[in-house]
Amino acid sequence: MSSDLMSERRKNILRFISGYLAEHGYSPSLREVAHAMELKSPSSILTHLRVLEEGGVITRTPGQPRTLRLLVVPDLQINRTEKGEMHA
Numbered sequence: 001m002s003s004d005l006m007s008e009r010r011k012n013i014l015r016f017i018s019g020y021l022a023e024h025g026y027s028p029s030l031r032e033v034a035h036a037m038e039l040k041s042p043s044s045i046l047t048h049l050r051v052l053e054e055g056g057v058i059t060r061t062p063g064q065p066r067t068l069r070l071l072v073v074p075d076l077q078i079n080r081t082e083k084g085e086m087h088a
Helices: 008-024 030-036 042-054
Strands: none
Touching: 008 030, 008 042, 030 042
16 A cells, blocks of 8 residues: 555544444444544545545445445554553
8 A cells, every 4th residue: 555545644544433333333424533533524534535445445335324344454553652551
């Protein structure tokens, strides 16, 4: 995968989607993704999702809610600080 495709923002979006799917059993809405990424408009998330879809990382059905599916599982590396705290 190219570095242009997997920007840090897109990695964070994939991590959120992956965690949401694991917790709820269905995909988040565009608004939920936008809120999690602290963006006011879902349209910017839609732009990122289109790039990820074109790159073969996700699939979705335009016009249908909650149809995001991961085709590639994001690398959710956990880093430990010196105090033993875990950070994603």
